[in-house]
Amino acid sequence: MTNKDASSSPLIDIESVGFDAGAHVFVKHALAALEPGQRLRVVGCAPGFEVQLQDWCRRQGYALEWAIEPGPLNGTRRVASIARDTQWGRWRDAMQTGRSDPRGANAVAEHARPDWGLAARGAHVEAGSPAYAFRLASKHEVWADNVADLYKQAVAAQWDPDDAIDWHVPFDNPPAVEAAVVQVMTYMVENENAALVVPARFLGQLHPHYRELQAALAIQVADEARHVEVFTRRIRHNGYEPSLSTAGGQASLKTLLDEPDFSIASFLLSVLGEGTFVTLLQFLQNHGPDPLTRRIAQLAARDEARHVALGMSHLLYRLEREPVLRMRLAQAIEHRHEALAATSGLNEEVFDALILIAAGEPTLSAITRGYALVQQLMTDMADGRYARLVRLGFERPLARELAWLHTRNFM
Incomplete structure (x- = not known):
């Protein structure tokens, strides 16, 4: 031819x-x-x-x-x-996405243009394509240098509740202790609902050019959905229904959902809230009264640790480029503490339930031991928050003050 x-x-x-x-x-x-x-x-x-x-x-x-x-x-x-x-x-006047980064066509751009739309990073976008209003379209607002690695780790660490957990393992908790587990799991579900909704909300605002972060947040949402499932199954394992959710707890979680800034929301949710939850889950893994509760806590803690790592990595990335953000983060803790000062904070039933869980039985000597363990848990939570704040560059006295100012609702 x-x-x-x-x-x-x-x-x-x-x-x-x-x-x-x-x-x-x-x-x-x-x-x-x-x-x-x-x-x-x-x-x-x-x-x-x-x-x-x-x-x-x-x-x-x-x-x-x-x-x-x-x-x-x-x-x-x-x-x-x-x-x-x-x-x-159709290549005439087409825009190549990612060209603003000197490392190559597939590199991550500092700013993603609205008219790049949903195109693959590095693709050419035909002239005349529509513009998309993605609010999070600047690299410094959202990025973390190791986000691709964290996503790969999350993919490799996914688990199936039916395969990873033996739901038929035998145990026989005293009724008071089983009710305590149900109360704590009820509390965990509502907090995990918040931890699911917050990243899901930002997903719809994130420019797809930053696809590694998009993928990491999506799998984080999937993690939280799985946690809600297993906590709910644990509640109903012995025929119970969910227990009490308090106005103070709901008010605390609402402040997370109302925060419009991605970095501040990541700070309050992942670095402080989920970081504290890792300590709580480790407590349940060590002191849970039955093998089912301990296994659930172990698996959930692994997932939450990755969420904390993503939040920390993003904030370290942004603080390196925008040190003034540190002041805004401190103010966010103070404002949230002031907004919640009139609430009851941690559900009293949850605090007492943790004591019974650590005690293992409702006897005076066991409860005394459980109370001491929960007091140590509170200290460990504050120490963990302090260590993460120091790593983010806060001066030690301020880090200690902010660590103890964190909401009494843990999350």
């Missing part, structure tokens, strides 16, 4: 194949093989060929010219000549 004369532009003959039968693919392929500035000559004998070719070139943005050239058997023929520009067809 192809004939190339060294003294002229390349020539292709599409013969009797019409543009309604795939001829355009052959023409497009031949054009792509040319160097910018070259022209492609096209002949054919399909009915309506000239009109079809002219219409196709117009829609694709190609410059088309016609010429009369010598033809077979000493005759003449009408030949189309199509220019191969530097940007051709």
Whole structure:
């Protein structure tokens, strides 16, 4: 089908194949093989060929010219000549996503343009594509250097509740202790609902250019959904129903959902709240009264530790570029503490339930031991918050003060 004369532009003959039968693919392929500035000559004998070719070139943005050239058997023929520009067809004036980063076409841009839309990073976006209003469209607002690694770790660490947990393991808790487990699991469910909704809310505001973070947040949402499932199954394991949810606890969680800033929300939820929850889950793993509760706490703690790592990595990234953010983070803790000062804080039933869980039985000596363990838990939680705040660059006296200012509701 192809004939190339060294003294002229390349020539292709599409013969009797019409543009309604795939001829355009052959023409497009031949054009792509040319160097910018070259022209492609096209002949054919399909009915309506000239009109079809002219219409196709117009829609694709190609410059088309016609010429009369010598033809077979000493005759003449009408030949189309199509220019191969530097940007051709639908690639004309297309924007390459990620070009602002000098490391290459697939590098992450500092700012993602609205008219990049949903395109894959590194793709060319055809001119005239619609703009999307993604609120989180700047790298410094959302990024973490190790976000891709954290996502890979999360994928590798996924677990199936039916396979990872032995739901038939035998145990027989005293009724008071089993009721305490139900109360704590009820409390855990509502907190995990908050930990699910917050990243899910920001997912819809995040520019898809930052796809590694998008994937990490999506799997975090999946983690929390799984936690809600297993905590709920533990509640109902012995025929119980969920227990009490307090106004103070709900008010505390609402402040997380109301926070509009991604970094501050990550700080309050992941670094402080979920960081504290890791300590709580480890407490349940060590002191839970039955193997089922201990196994659930162990698996959930692993997931929550990854969520904390993502929040810490993002904040370290942003604080390196925007140190003034540290003051806003401190103010966020203080304002939240003031807003919740009139609430009861931690559900009293949850605090007492933790004592009974650590005690293992409702006897005076056991409860005394459980109370001491829960007091140590509170200290361990504050120490964990303090260590993370210091790592984020807070001065030690301020870090200690802020660690103890954190809401009494843990999350």
